[in-house]
Amino acid sequence: MTGTTAGLLRVTRSTLASAALIAIVxxxxxxxxxxxxxxRESLIAEMLSNFILVLGMQVFIGNTGVxxxxxxxxxxxxxxxxxxVGIPLVAKAKSLPDIPFGLETVHFGPLGATVAAVVxxxxxGGLFGVAVCRASGLAPTMITLxxxxxxxxxxxxxxxxxxxxxxLSGIPRLESDVWxxxxxxxxxxxxxxxxxxxxxxxxxxxxxxxxxxxALGIRLFSSRYxxxxxxxxxxxxxxxxxxxxxxxxxxxxxxxxxxxxxxxMLVVGGMRTVSGAVLGTVLITAGNxxxxxxxxxxxxxxxxxxDLFLGGAMLLAMLLRPGGLLGDRDLAxxxxxxxxxxxxxxxxxxxxxxNALVASEIEVRFGGFVALDGAGLTVRPxxxxxxxxxxxxxxxxxxxxxxxxxxxxxxxxxxxxRELTNAAxxxxxxxxxxxxxxxxxxxxxxxxRENVALTALVAARHRRHRPRPxxxxxxxxxxxxxxxxxxxxxxxxxxxxxxxxxRAAALAPEFLLLDEPxxxxxxxxxxxxxxxxxxxxxxxxxxVLVIDHDLGFITRISDxxxxxxxxxxxxxxxxxxxxxxxxxxxxxxxxxx
Amino acid sequence: xxxxxxxxxxxLGVGSTYALLALGISLIFGVMHLVNFAHGELITxxxxxxxFFFLHGGSWWWMPIVIIASAMLASVATELVAFRWVRxxxxxxxxxxxxxxxxxxxxxxxxxxxxxxxxxxxxxWVFNQFKVxxxxxxxxxxxxxxxxxxxxxxxAVVFKRTLFGVSVRGAAEDFDAARLMGVRANRxxxxxxxxxxxxxxxxxxxxxxxxxxxxxxMGSDWLLKAVIAAVIGGLGSFSGAVVGGLVLGLLETLTRAxxxxxxxxxxxxxxxxVFVLIAVFFVIRPDGIFKVSHAERV
Numbered sequence: 071m072t073g074t075t076a077g078l079l080r081v082t083r084s085t086l087a088s089a090a091l092i093a094i095v096x097x098x099x100x101x102x103x104x105x106x107x108x109x110r111e112s113l114i115a116e117m118l119s120n121f122i123l124v125l126g127m128q129v130f131i132g133n134t135g136v137x138x139x140x141x142x143x144x145x146x147x148x149x150x151x152x153x154x155v156g157i158p159l160v161a162k163a164k165s166l167p168d169i170p171f172g173l174e175t176v177h178f179g180p181l182g183a184t185v186a187a188v189v190x191x192x193x194x195g196g197l198f199g200v201a202v203c204r205a206s207g208l209a210p211t212m213i214t215l216x217x218x219x220x221x222x223x224x225x226x227x228x229x230x231x232x233x234x235x236x237x238l239s240g241i242p243r244l245e246s247d248v249w250x251x252x253x254x255x256x257x258x259x260x261x262x263x264x265x266x267x268x269x270x271x272x273x274x275x276x277x278x279x280x281x282x283x284x285a286l287g288i289r290l291f292s293s294r295y296x297x298x299x300x301x302x303x304x305x306x307x308x309x310x311x312x313x314x315x316x317x318x319x320x321x322x323x324x325x326x327x328x329x330x331x332x333x334x335m336l337v338v339g340g341m342r343t344v345s346g347a348v349l350g351t352v353l354i355t356a357g358n359x360x361x362x363x364x365x366x367x368x369x370x371x372x373x374x375x376x377d378l379f380l381g382g383a384m385l386l387a388m389l390l391r392p393g394g395l396l397g398d399r400d401l402a403x404x405x406x407x408x409x410x411x412x413x414x415x416x417x418x419x420x421x422x423x424x425n426a427l428v429a430s431e432i433e434v435r436f437g438g439f440v441a442l443d444g445a446g447l448t449v450r451p452x453x454x455x456x457x458x459x460x461x462x463x464x465x466x467x468x469x470x471x472x473x474x475x476x477x478x479x480x481x482x483x484x485x486x487x488r489e490l491t492n493a494a495x496x497x498x499x500x501x502x503x504x505x506x507x508x509x510x511x512x513x514x515x516x517x518x519r520e521n522v523a524l525t526a527l528v529a530a531r532h533r534r535h536r537p538r539p540x541x542x543x544x545x546x547x548x549x550x551x552x553x554x555x556x557x558x559x560x561x562x563x564x565x566x567x568x569x570x571x572x573r574a575a576a577l578a579p580e581f582l583l584l585d586e587p588x589x590x591x592x593x594x595x596x597x598x599x600x601x602x603x604x605x606x607x608x609x610x611x612x613x614v615l616v617i618d619h620d621l622g623f624i625t626r627i628s629d630x631x632x633x634x635x636x637x638x639x640x641x642x643x644x645x646x647x648x649x650x651x652x653x654x655x656x657x658x659x660x661x662x663x
Numbered sequence: 664x665x666x667x668x669x670x671x672x673x674x675l676g677v678g679s680t681y682a683l684l685a686l687g688i689s690l691i692f693g694v695m696h697l698v699n700f701a702h703g704e705l706i707t708x709x710x711x712x713x714x715f716f717f718l719h720g721g722s723w724w725w726m727p728i729v730i731i732a733s734a735m736l737a738s739v740a741t742e743l744v745a746f747r748w749v750r751x752x753x754x755x756x757x758x759x760x761x762x763x764x765x766x767x768x769x770x771x772x773x774x775x776x777x778x779x780x781x782x783x784x785x786x787x788w789v790f791n792q793f794k795v796x797x798x799x800x801x802x803x804x805x806x807x808x809x810x811x812x813x814x815x816x817x818x819a820v821v822f823k824r825t826l827f828g829v830s831v832r833g834a835a836e837d838f839d840a841a842r843l844m845g846v847r848a849n850r851x852x853x854x855x856x857x858x859x860x861x862x863x864x865x866x867x868x869x870x871x872x873x874x875x876x877x878x879x880x881m882g883s884d885w886l887l888k889a890v891i892a893a894v895i896g897g898l899g900s901f902s903g904a905v906v907g908g909l910v911l912g913l914l915e916t917l918t919r920a921x922x923x924x925x926x927x928x929x930x931x932x933x934x935x936x937v938f939v940l941i942a943v944f945f946v947i948r949p950d951g952i953f954k955v956s957h958a959e960r961v
Contacts, residue, residue, distance in 0.1 A: 392749070
C-alpha cells in the first residue's frame, strides 16, 4: 500500500465517521426542533458552538491527557477578534471610538472575520502553547489557568479594544444556522483526522505513558504541541461562530465555569475518542436543558439545577466510568479495525546490526551514595549479554544511564561511533536502543496491535536504514495475533510482558534492553521467555542486554554475563566461567555459600 | 516607608490565609495525589454554619470552634463519599472528582438556602485601628498573622512529633512502603482530610471575621489562589505551601500598591500582571519552589 492511498483512506474514513456522527446529531436536533419554538432553535445553535469547543478541547486534552482550564481564554480571543474586525465601521466608531492598531478602518465579512479569528488565536495560542507543552506534571494546567485569568482581566480592562465588562454587540449574525453545522462538521473531520496522523498517534502514546513514549523514540514536546495548535484552531472556530451566532460577545461567556461545562461534556462522554466527545455534548446539553426547566423562574432558580446536574453527572462519571461512557469505543476506531488489511510481510532477510554498545567507566552518585563506581560493559552486535548482581548493585542504574533516564557524572556510552553519553531518552531510542520496563509500561488503553504499530511508526521515520518487521509478524511471533484488537491493559501478565518485547522490537533497534523480563513469571513461563527473546532478536537482527534476578534464566539466555557488585564489575565471561567464579557466589548468595 | 510597611502587613495577612489553605491542599496531594478543588468549599460550609448559628443567637466567642469542627467534618465526609472510591485512579480523575464536588456544593447551597448573599454580624473589634511608630494597623491584621503563626507552629509539632504526623509524612513519601511499615491507609487518609479540614476551618474563621457573609460560590476564589500557592511552593511540600501562600499574598498587594507608580495607567491591569508572573514562574520552575520527588520506579 503506497503512502498516498493510505492517506486517502484515512481522509475517507475520517469524513465517513464525521458524516455519520453529524447525521445522528442532526436527526436528534430535527426531532427536537420539530416541536417548534425559537428557544429550541437557539438551544441547538448553542449546542453546535459548544460542540466545536468540545472537539477543540478533545484534540488537546483527550489526546495528550494534559488538563487545560485555559481553552476558553482562546475561544474568547477568537470571539473578540471576530467582533473587532466584523462589526460594521459606523457601529464600531460608536462603541469603540479609541480603538488601537488602526482597527477603526478594518472591516471583514463573515468568512474573513472567522479566518482572522482563527489566525490570530492560533498565533497567540501557538506562542503560549510553547510554555504549556514544555512543562510537565501539573504546571501546564496551572499555566493554562493563569492564561484564563490574564485574558479575562485584559478583556475587562482594555476598554479601548474590548469595551470592558459590558461586551460588544452588533456583530453581523450568521445568515443561517447551516454555517454552525458546517463548522461542526469541519471540527469533526479535523478531530478524527488528527487521531489518524502520525503525530496524533504519538500524542496519544504520551498520554498513555509519559515515560515509555520517549523511551520508544516519541518526543513529548512536538507531539503535544501539534495537538495544542490544532486544538487552538478548532477552539477559535467555535469561539468565532458563537460570537456570530449570538451577535454579541461579553466576558461572562468565557469564564472558568463555562469552560467547566465544556469539560464536563468532554469527560462524561469519553475524552479519549471523538465519538465520546459527541455523545457527551448531546447528553449534557439535553440534561442541562431538562434541569433548567425544573427550576422555577420566579424563585431565581434558573441557574441552580443545571449546577446540580453538572456536578452529579461529573461525579457519577468519575466514580463509575472514569474513561467516560464510551471509554475507548469509537466509530472511527471501529471502522479502522474493520477496514484493517494485513500488509504483506516485507520478506526482507534481517541482517545483523554492525555496531557494538559500549558503556565504560560509568560513575553515578545520588547525593552521597555512589550507585555506579566505574562500571562498564560491552555488547557486541547480535550478542545476548546478561547483567546480574545482588540488590543495590547498580544494574537498573546502569540500564537507566545507557537509556538516558539517569545522567552519569563520569564515563561514556557509545553505540558504534555514535556518542550517547547523557543523551535524552528519545534520542537514545532513535539511535537504536529499545527498552522494556521492570514494571510494565504499556499503552494500556490502546489495542495490542496499536501498541506495536505505534513504535513501528517511529521506526518508519527514524530507523529507515534498518529492515523493519511489520507489526503483525511481531505479534504472531509473540503469540498475540488472537488478541490484536483487545486493549493492552486487558492482557494477562505473561502476554503483557511479551507485548512489551514485541513493542520494543518494532522500533527495529540494534539492541533490545530488557529490564527483568521474567519478574513475576513461573519457571515454565520464564523458559518460554528465553525462546521468545531469542527469536525476536533473531527476527530483527538485534543484540540483547538483559537484567534479571533469575540466575537460571540468565545463564540459559546469555552468551556473555556481566556481574555487578557495589557499582563495579565483579566478574564477566561465559555463563560457565561466571558460575564457577567463587567471588560471584559469595556476592550473590552471601558469605555462607 | 509607611506605605511599604502597611502593604507588607496586608500582604502577609492575605498570604497567611492562602498559606493555611495551600497547606491543606498540599497535605492531601501528598497522601493521595489529589489536587482538591473541593477544598475551598470547606470555607463555604463554615460560612453557612455560622449563618445558621447567628440566626439563633450565635456569638463570635465560640463560633470559631463550630466553624472549625464543621469544616473538619465536611472534609472527612468528602473523603468517605467520593475520594475513597477513586483512590487509585489517575490524578486527572481525582481532580475532576473534586471539581464535581465543588459544583454540587454550589448547587446545594443555592437550592437549599439561596443564591443570594446571607450576611451575619462581625466581631466588633475587627476594624479597630491602632498605631505603632506612626503606622496604623487593623486589629484583624494582627489577629490573622498571630493565629496563622500559632496554627503553623501546631502543624509543625503534629507532623514532626506525633505518630499520626510521621505516618502522613511517610505516606506522602512512599505510600506502599509506609503501608508495609504498618501504616493504615484508611486511617492516615481520613486523618489527613481531618487535618486539612482543620486548617481550612481556621482560614474560614479569619475570612469570615473580615467579611461575615455566606454565599454559594464564595469558596472558589480562595480555592484558586490557594491551589496556585500550593503549586508555586511545590505540591506535597509543607514549607512550600506556606512560602507559596505568603509570596502570592505579597505579590498581589505589592503589585496593586506599586504598579501604578512604576507604570502609569497600569493599575487596572494589576491582577493581569500577577497572573502573567505566575505563568512565567511555572514556565521557569514547573515543579515549584520546593521540588518534591516522588518515589517512582522506572
